[in-house]
Amino acid sequence: MSDPQDAASPLDAVAWPEQLQARVVDSQPTPAIRGYDVEDDLACHYGLLEVLLLALGGELLDEDRRRAVEVALIFAAACSVAEAPVHAARLGRVIGVQHSALSGIAAMGLAEQARDQVQQQAELLTWLGSGEGEPPTSARSRDDDERAAVDRLRQALEHRGVEVPLLRADLGRFPALLAVLWWAGFRKPEQLETLLVLSRLGVAIAEATAVRPLSMKSYPMNLPAFAEVAP
């Protein structure tokens, strides 16, 4: 074996692989996702959400789980311009950024929001994994409005012919959505965060771009107010 010090740099002294490994998408001879041909199979027999869930989870979901995920993601989708990701993207629109940059701003903000939301439910995820006892206090409904929202979640699932046993517990609205996704098999934080971003990105961009570019005078510059304080 040659002396690594003979290499031009430490980066040259390592035997790096020569290829990048693909694990989800096979692009030759025709595109396939997790082994299923995209053009001859998936496009003919499955919807877009099913294909995204296949990519993320590795297998096609059964009908109950597919419907449950769909309901949960629809509940998660309505991100308001009051929320930071959409507000930021709206600001980008107001100052006339290129659309690709606006999409990036929205995606970055949504990814951060999803990360923060899922991290705040760490106790819930631990409880879901244990299958024991009552949900943690941090995951319970805080008021009647939340309980009503979770009731509507149960009704929407029932309307689709699905019952998610985890929703018999007293869960708040967002914990309930995570519980549904968890029940459907999406248990890693990165999967939950990805699903949340996917559900919200199109809506966020739509809201952000619902005003004309360069419409600075219509933007409430002092919302919220900032006050300079001594460092």
Add this chain to the structure above:
Amino acid sequence: MSPLDAPVVRTRIARAGWDEHSYYGHRVFADLAGRESVASLLALSAVGRRLPLEDARVLDDIMTVWTVADPRIWPLKLTRLVASYGGLVQGIAAGYLSLDNPFIGVLHVSAGAARFLLDVQQRVQVSSDASDLDAAVQAALAANPRPQGFGVPFRDLDERVPALRRCLIARGRHERTWWRLFEQVWPLVQQQRGLPPNIAGAYAAACLDLGLSPDELSTLALGVSIHVFLAHAAEGAAQQHPVLQRLPAGSVRYAGTARRLSPRARAWRDSPGGTTGGSSPR
């Protein structure tokens, strides 16, 4: 094509070594360390060649004068919004994405301002004949009625322009070709279009005098803005202010489509035994 046949990407920038590294052909430790400043490294990074340190001092002045960082300034507020969940890097990244706009984004505006000055100069040589310049500016404005480098929102004067001018005078740089041209052009633009000079125009003139091209000074502009984004991303990420994460109720007025029932919901509601909920699977 095997990996070994893949085209090789050429770079002028760098290669790592064992005890020494290269950066634009210079040895980092032997040639650059102890000799460069933050501003001169930014310049080297943006344009690929070292500027004399006295030129880097001009960039220090530009960066300082450009330190207007009210959190309400749109790209900085955008930075704080995305940083509000605790992500400093994400805040900076999002804030920098907002610079990709042709109206206030330094990337485009500084290059546009430089090109306007170049256009004027091409139309006339800088001379003592004021009428040549007047005609050149008229012609340049006819081709470009709202040139970047001119126009100031919310106030009559961009206060950063005289501030940079004082710095250039102190460094004996105010008599250089492009700054002199800028000072001759701006009263004419103001007279003909009512557009006072702004900091992008001043920046472009000062950087043209450093020998930078429009593309080079445009790239460099991204570097000389970093500090204000860093400040707001850092504070925003540390504060994680709830009001930035979500504005309070009453802050938003809905002006979109009125509430309505979807065709499927209507069909379900109107069907025998249908209600707004129900158990029939779809």
